[in-house]
Amino acid sequence: MDANAPASIPDAPSGAGPSPEKRESGLSTPAYLSEDPAYRVFIDSLDYLSPEDIEHIQEAYRFSDEAHRGQTRLSGEPYITHPLAVAGALAEWHMDAPAIIAALLHDVMEDTSVTKAEITDHFGKQVADLVDGLSKLDKIEFQSYQEAQAENFRKMLMAMARDLRVVMVKLADRRHNLQTMGPIRLDKRRRIARETLEIYVPIATRLGLNNISRQLQDLSFRHIYPMRFQVLSRAVQAARGNRRELLTKILDGIRNKLNEAHIEGGVFGREKSLYSIYHKMVEKHLSFSQVLDIYGFRIIVHDIPTCYLALGALHARYKPVPGKFKDYIAIPKENGYQSLHTTLIGPYGTPIEIQIRTEAMHRLAEEGIASHWLYKDSDTGGGDLQIKMHQWLQSLLELQSAAGDSSEFLEHVKVDLFPNEVYVFTPKGKILSLPRGATVIDFAYAVHTDIGHRCIAARIDHELIPLSAELESGNQVEIVTAPHATPNPAWLSYVKTSRARSKIRQFLRTIQQDSSSALGENMLNQELRAIGVIPAAIPEAVWERELRHAGKKTKRDLFADIGLGYCAAPVVARRLADQDDVPHGEEGFATPLVIRGTEGTAIELAPCCRPIPGDPIIGVLRKDHGLVIHTHSCRTIRRLGSIEPQNWIHVDWQPDPGQFFDVRIRVTVKNIRGVLGRVASSIAQSGANIDHVNMDQERPGLFTELHFLIQVSGRPHLAVLMRGLRRIPEVVRIIREQE
Incomplete structure (x- = not known):
């Protein structure tokens, strides 16, 4: 989608594509377009393609112009100038005909009434899929702009995963948008620029498209901080003049050293992008005058062994900065980038950043994945990429x-x-x-x-x-x-x-789904039996009607919603029981739901009271948390006793859960040497495990309070443990801690 959204949309259905008569006779290029210098340059740049491909691209151009007829950009230019510029960028990368056609058509599905079927009819399914992957989901209602953006990015990235040409078109589209955002209001320009830095620049970097990545960074920087961009731009221009003599001296020194070592290669100075300079200033809290390495140097040689020879020659002339050497030839970056990086101390103590690479590495570093199309016949290392x-x-x-x-x-x-x-x-x-x-x-x-x-x-x-x-x-x-x-x-x-x-x-969601489903099924069966319905006797047709009513695909999904608290088991049970073809028996009693306390994420033992087997308990159904188990004496239960009574569930312990449960105890002891060891030994002898212990040292004196988090199998086990502690002479008092 063009940031300069069409300023005018035609009322007539001309945007629906060529009429049947035009399809038969062929579309003619309007005179003002065929004479347009930009159009002629674009067509001339396609000389690497076959005449048949060029003819198809010209047809796509005419189709796009017809679809966007009457639309203008906010700058007042005909809208066709935008897709033409995007297609021109792809031609620079020597992309194939389907990609260039998709670039010419990338906005027609969003901004006109042209459909995917029409594009398929004219240009084939491959092109239609590319255009569809580039089109936003404008027909879907979203709760927020962020949600819409996330879904649009998801769609684009999924299309990119299927066909990399999608993102190539999108990056060219975004670059042209940033270059022509002058008429757009400032807040929208900043939003688009930040989005570019957050998503599109990293994607370009990941694909090795360093050239376009740097361009997107500088363009975004200009729109987010226009004043800082101007000030820094002027400072770099001034520094360029002030440091010309120093840079010339460094370049000559590097060339002389390579010549002495009989190493053939090109030496080039490179100026860092404004955004990278600004980013370094912000990250390291530097002023511009403190950023000495705004210039770097690049050495291009013939093969890999010569890269290391050049490195040795330079280290013999200039002292390397410790820790500033990186060998991306031996260990390439994830995007395929290869080069030797070193930082040297140059004349007057100036740090010099140098990159050493082969010609093939240089092509890959600048064009990344685009080099696959640019240099198909050369060995650029594109296979690994x-x-x-x-x-x-x-x-x-x-x-x-x-x-x-x-x-x-x-x-x-x-x-x-x-x-x-x-x-x-x-x-x-x-x-x-x-x-x-x-x-x-x-x-x-x-x-x-x-x-x-x-x-x-x-x-x-x-x-x-x-x-x-x-x-x-x-x-x-x-x-x-x-x-x-x-x-x-x-x-x-x-x-x-x-x-x-x-x-x-994903694993935790699956576990939660399984445990929530099991809990929900038990809760629903409990309610059904209480109203005289045998769960196994409910016909499948009744279940299907209930699933349609609840908007669920399977009974497992319905049970999971009950277990997670999204719908109430009594309500679902009553709806099922009210069906004519459900057999009824005598109403039973509401029996407690039996739990082990170790069912998984669907059942949570409340940390406020830490119930253990043997405690009288009650369950509270909370959305997204499942069933939370409290003791009857818990302060939280007493405080919330009258709130949402339909969410309170009668529960009871399974006779022998066979697991250990956390419980907190506070032991008041005489402040005597070795007492902690005796207390800990007694707890261990009872068969309990000490998970954590700390001492209350705020009030030193005759007595000290020891706080233990221990693990027991249940209330009887805890009673045995506490009886053992009371036999220790130094123990004054034992309390189970609960809120």
Whole structure:
């Protein structure tokens, strides 16, 4: 969609595409268009395509012009100038004919009455799918702008995963929008520019399209901070003149050193983009005068061995800055980028940033995935890049299937687009690239989903470390697994990669769905029996009517909604019982729902009172939380006793849950040496486990309070434990702590 939305939309149905007569006789190009210099330059740039392809592109041009006839941009120009500019950018990348045709038509489905079927009829399904992937979901009602944007990005990225040409058109479209946003109001310009920095720049970088990435950054910077852009631009121009002599001296010195070493290669000065200078100033709190490395130097040589020879020659002339050398040839970036990076101390103590690469690496660094089309016949290393991009696009499809909604999917993709990599090794020596700040859990899921799910411990460089430990480049990581281990929800607080986050969430959602469904089915069966209906006797036709009424596909989905508190079991039971073909018996009594307390995410033991087997309990159904179990004496229950009585569930414990439960006790003891050890020993002898202990040291004196979080099998076990503690002479008082 063009940021300069059409200023006028024709009332006549001319936007629906060519009439049948024009389809038969062919569309003629209007005189004002055929004489347009931009159109002629565009057509001339297609000389790498076959005459048949060029003819199809000209037909698409005429079709787009006819569809947009009467529409103008906010600048007053005919609307066709925008798709023409986008198509021209794709021609610069030597994209194929379907991509260029899609660029010419990319707005017709959004801004005119042309349909996908018409595009298919004229230009084939391939082009129609590309245009559809570029079209926003304007016909769907969304709750908010953010939700609409998330769903539109999801649609575009899914289309991109199927066909990379979609994003190539979109990036060219976004660049032209930013170049021509002058007539748009300031707040909208800033929103579009921020969106570009947040989504489109990282996508371009991930695809290795560094040229367009830098252009998008500078254009966005100009729209978000126009005054800062102007001030910094003037400062760079002034510095360019002031430092010309210094730069010439450095260039000559580099060339002389390469000549002395008999190394053939080109040496070029490169000026950093305004946005990268500004970003460095903000990130490191520097003034412009403190940013000494606004200029860098690039050396282009013939082959990889010469790259390392050039590096050695330069290190012999200028002292390298420790820690500022990166070998992206041996370990390429995720987007296929390869180069040697080093920072040297030049004349007058000026730091010099130098990149050394081959010609093939340079093409790949500047054009990225576009080099696949630009240099099809040359060995640019594009094969590895194609494999990497295919793997990344496949990961997008995995994220889509794992994400709960569009907003969650977009969140995962954003994480994935800001890698700033660290490189770590598996025990077998395989290198994995992960985002900076990634943890052991991220590594485990990067190896395999099952490894992540079953992870219980890890070794970094042969030493045991916690699962939350952040990885550093060069670490060798070994994952320890257990067959019955499962993901911990706490992992979500420190994982960094979208893959790990989405896999953990997907697992937890599945577990929640299973446990909620089982709970909901028990609750519904309890209500049905209470009103004299045998659940197994309900005909399938009745269930189908109820599912249609509830808007659910399966009984499992309906049970899960009951278990999660989205609908009430008594209401569903009454609707089922009221059906004519449901057999009835005698009404029974409302029996308590029997629980173990370890059912999973559907049943939660309230942390305020920490009920254990043997305590009188009651359940409260809360949306998104399932059934929360409290003791009868809990203060929360007394406070909320009259609120939403339909959500209160009679529950009881299963006779022998066979598990341990957390309980808090407070033990007041005489302040004597060794008393903590005696108390802890007594607790251990009772068969309980101490999970946590702390001492109340605010009031030192004759007595001290010890606070224990212990694990017991139930109330009888707790009674045995407390009797044992009372036998210790130094123990003055024991209280079970509950709110």
